[in-house]
Amino acid sequence: MPSILYPVNASISMTFPANRRSSSFARWSWRNVGLRAWIYQLVMLLGIGLLIYWLVDNTLANLAARNISTGFGFLEREAGFAISESVVAYRPADSYARALWVGILNTLKVAAFGVVLATVLGSLIGVARLSANRLLAAVATAYIEVMRNIPLLLQLFFWYALITQSLPLPRLALEPMNGVFLSNRGLTVPWVTGFNGSAFWLLLLVVVLFLSFVAILRRKVKTGYRLAKGLQIIGAAFFLAVPFVVTIVVSPGLHLSVPELKGFNFVGGATLSPEFTALLLGLVLYTAAFIAEVVRSGIQSVSAGQWQAGRALGLRDAQVLRQIVIPQALRVIVPPMTSQYLNLTKNSSLAVAIGYPDIVSIANTTLNQTGQAIEGILIIMAAYLTVSLLISAAMNLYNRRIALTER
């Protein structure tokens, strides 16, 4: 037979053990398990292929009938809509691609802050639920049950209504400190501006830091010696301070911009918008309840003997928790914690319901304006898949570090 069919022949014959057992093995009969497997898969792939062909055919016909073009060329057109808050500079005259990039950065901003705050709060509540103080345990349990059983969208609406309805107009804003204003447009604070956006310097800095980090790690791996504690602290401070120093050095126009009321809104400074605050608050409080349950089940999975041994050694309960129990509990905690981080990232898509300009909201506006529904949805899904894969990969690396190393 042609050599290209050798793998087919082999799998039909020998992959399935049933074929090897019989002495009267008939290769081309229906009784051949391998042949049946090939036929089933062929039929299934054919069916899926026909379905996809039919869907694509319909789609192209419908798009042609509505005079909508396909392809991603629309990304270079001018966007024409404003975005209420953005991490990087954006004007309505920028392209759709720029607008979508702003959306992705907004999503990442909410996700990053949300993950950090939710982990801190969730861990505290999880440990509090196991406290010997019955009042504290009861309050923590009540918090977890209430937050877990009410839909997140409802909680977001509630927080957004609370923030926008209970705060005054900018003209009558509260001023707790000089230059800090609290109004229904958000919390406006003085902020440093005038950064020289030189990506080159930052990149150089990151490369240098990374190389030095790798060099120190190699020394530890090779010789088994770590840097002395004092040197470690100096090194850490150095790594953290250098980016700031370099940015200050290369930014001659650096100054503090104080917000001022001009007309109906504040100009200058930085604003923490009600949308971002409501979204962050809702996401953090909601996810913290789930993380609390994950942490609680992780701590309870460590056998009681560890607690008893720690107490027998004279350690306080807090020390036992920190030094003995939590490192072992981490093995049970990290995989469900990963899925909670992914849930938080995906739940940030609810921002579209309260007006925070995340990727779903901006892509929705884009596909409404241009009619390019399929490309818009593909962009949303690609963005979320990428972020999910990155978070999963990072957590899997951490998981491998803390996993039980068997001999």
Add this chain to the structure above:
Amino acid sequence: MKVASARPDLRPQRWYHTLVNTPLNALITVILVGLLGATLPATLEWLLLSARFGGNSPQACAQVTGACWTFIAQKHRVILFGLYPYAQQWRPLVACVVLIGIVVLSCRRRFWRPTLAIYWVGALNLVGILMWGGVFGLSFVETRLWGGLPLTLILACVGVGLAFPLGVLLALGRRSDLPAVRSVCVVYIELIRGVPLISLLFMASVMLPLFLPEGVNINKLLRAQIAIVLFVAAYIAETVRGGLQAIPKGQYEGADSLGLGYWQKTLFIVLPQALKAIVGPLVGIFISVLKDTSLVVVIGVFDLMQATKAALADAQWQGFSTEAYLFIGALYFVMCFSISRYSQSLERQWRRTA
């Protein structure tokens, strides 16, 4: 600091002892009591004591400092049943009772057998007859007018009901020896699990009309239902896969040695054990689906959340959003909390007998 050599205090401790037995506990207790004392009386006062329960017009609440439950008394029909014709609203009420009944029935151990599927099909058909009408003398009500609580329950129950067989098939396919089947299942599951439900709802509401031939229109409710079914099927598939992995290999080998074919092995030996092992996580999925149905508000389907927003949009009744959100928050809480308590009691029963 407790030291090992000191004699341990073995007297039984009451719960109120634990509040003050160490300085840290005492401090925590004082802070918590202070916080609760500052917030609880004011909340109770607003909720119950100075709230207005009677009356039937917005003026009844004009001078009231507490909650205005008159709003709920007047608007609860709109919130619960949406735009359904007023005289026929007994039908969605009975439909809700039937759906809650079938869910409660599925929780009873006696019914964990294949005939449960027939009960589900019967219950969903009964709900369809009640909501649509047109037969048995009931007037026809189109899906555009459905709304509120029955829609939430229908989306959740039909969603889970249809997604369950699909999820089981996907899980079996992911563990299959056939590489084509396995790849298709893996791609589907990982793709759907990596994107939020909102993007799937947008996809269904915007892309589905493009996928179908010209002239074929499916209404918004069906689009939302399809999105929910596809979404939940992926999560059920992952849970069932966990259950399949938990079964000892000896079961599979025993079935093979008895000469059972793949489907006989799966239906009679593997699946009963796998499904029994994952009842807890499945209940968790059902609770999440119940909460996630609230997301259909972004594509304009009239579920409980959308009906509440519509009730709040009434020009005569302004500024009662807190009461409305608390009302449906309490409704969701009662539904989800009772199901989660049930699942906790199941796990406790099993831990005792295991």
